[in-house]
Amino acid sequence: MSEFDYDLFVIGGGSGGVRAARVAAGEAGAKVALAEEDRYGGTCVIRGCVPKKLMVFASEYAAMPADARAYGWDIADGSFDWDRFKAKLDAELDRLEGVYRKLLKGSGVETFDARARLKDAHTVELSTGETFTAKHILIATGGRPVRPDMPNAHLGMVSDDIFHLKELPKTVLIIGGGYIACEFACILHGLGVEVTQYYRGAQILRGFDDEARGLISDSMQERGIKLHVGTDIVEMCHADHEKVAGPVEERQYGHDDLTDEAHGPEGPIRVKATNGEELVYDAVFFATGRRPNSDDMGLEELGLALARNGAIEVDDYSQTKVPSIYAIGDVTDRVNLTPVAIREGMAFVETVFKGNPTKVDHELIPSAVFTQPEFGTIGLTEEQARDQEPVEVYCTSFRPMQSAFAETTDRVLMKLIVSQETRKVLGCHIVAPGAGEMIQLAGIAVKMGATKEDFDRTVAVHPTMSEEIVTMRNPVRKA
Incomplete structure (x- = not known):
């Protein structure tokens, strides 16, 4: 009989953590538990890739009537019904979360709907008060969007909040020039929102090929997105107030508290920009970065090395400085993509449970x-x-x-x-x-x-x- 309650305890029910738990239990025969404080499926399924791509599909229909008319079809322009789309979107996310839970159960993984933190190198303590020991612990808690450090930043939305809107704003200001900012600028514009985008750099999509990002920038502006580069926000407040209450505290681990409460824009919001403009928007959307979910998990007390942004430092085999503890996915801030987290989870199982030390290949990822x-x-x-x-x-x-x-x-x-x-x-x-x-x-x-x-x-x-x-x-x- 093992001296531990479990062979593996996974913290985090996103794509990487679920895959590692399933394979360790189903293929390697390990006794596995998994704890998730929020919804199963993580960022990708619940508040990232999947709902975003469905919104992309929805937004692309805006141009189809005009294109169809050019090809001889007698089709009139329509209007977008956010309520109808959102109801179907919510139902699809519920279905997918159910699939994740079913897959875990079918693989023999014991699940806990609770927040987990580390008590020592082999002990996990849950928010329910329960404690469990495990020979190996895998941290797969992902990341979360963050707001900038400025007064009244809580008035702005982040990407998590988009999927909880009760209604679409008529006007929105998007702050940021990365892929999340640009994707949602195109999505919201396609859904009929008047979009303005500020980016403090010289060109959007920093780090990508210059020629490609130049073409995308031109295309976005031709479609009607008001893109201002070399521009940032100086201050913001309610349009009818000079000052408002301070920022709402974010969760230490998991997505923002605001996500469960923010079901509509906090607007109208008055924004002053570095270009001298002072305008009012129905909503402000910050797409200014993400942070690994490693706070208040007892990691530093155990001697785990954390980067300045909170990323857990691991070696080529996803192992931390504490031999029994591993970490995969966005919480390590290596390559923050869902398929990469899944690959890292698979490599972890190969290394730890199948006796086949496997490094994760982070080169040439499409x-x-x-x-x-x-x-x-x-x-x-x-x-x-x-x-x-x-x-x-x-x-x-x-x-x-x-x-x-x-x-x-x-x-x-x-x-x-x-x-x-x-x-x-x-x-x-x-x-x-x-x-x-x-x-x-x-x-x-x-x-x-x-x-x-x-x-x-x-x-x-x-x-x-x-x-x-x-x-x-x-x-x-x-x-």
Whole structure:
């Protein structure tokens, strides 16, 4: 009989934690428990990827009537019903959470709907007052959006709050220029909200390929989003008050307390910007960063190393400085993507329970930004690549057949970054409708180490946008 209550205790019921628990119990035969203080499915399923993508789909229908008319259909413009959409969205999230719970139960994982913290290297203490011991502990608590440190920041929403709105605001100011800010700018604009976006940097989507983000910026503005770069917020308050109460405290672990209470904008909100504008908006949405959920878990008392932003420091096998404790997913702030957290969870089980030490491969991970148009990317940007070695750049931008016929201004971009020495494709960047689907397949070739000549030898699928990836014969420049 084991000296511990469990072989593994997982803290966090998101995609990474659930996968690790299921596989450890179902495939490795371990005795596993999992504690989650909020909803099962985590950020991705409950307040991230899934509801966001469904909102992307909803927002894209706004342009369809006009496009259809260009193709001969007699279709009138419609209006968006937030209540009808939200009811169906909530039902879908409830269904998915039920699936997660069912999968855990079917794998033999014992679950606790409670907050967990560490009492020592092998002991977990729950908010219910129960304590359990485990040979191994896996922390998979994810991250949360944070508001900036400024007076009245609590008046603004964060991404978690979007899915709880009772009604859509008529006007919104989005603060930030990362992928979350840009995605929701496109989503809300598509749903009929008048969107203004401030970003303090010189160009949105910092860290992505310059040419690609430039095209996305132009496209967003052409669609009617009022994008102001080099601009930040100076102060904000209720439109009818000069001063309001101080900020509401956030939860130490889990998403903000405001999420469960904020069911509508706190507007009208008066905002003063660095560009001198002072305007009133129905809502302000902060997309200014996220923070790992590691607070008040007893980690520092156990000697776990934390980065300045609260990220748990781990080695290549997701092990902390305390040998019995591991961490995966966004709480480690490595590559904050759901499929990566799942891979890390699988590698953890291989390493700890299957006797097969497995490092997580964080190189050449394809990803997508669901702006309109979409952006799919893998590998190095042109800027990163040319700092590393001499490269050739193959690039084309054009109006695709569907847009040209409809006489819209939408453009797409196909771009390959190629090593002059090895001929390997170091980066692939696509801005186009369906770019997320395209980059998944292109990512296989890039991950395998395909050369430009491998792409050239592939026969084009015609007529498609993606055929341009294999028909670009001459570099547009060398760097």
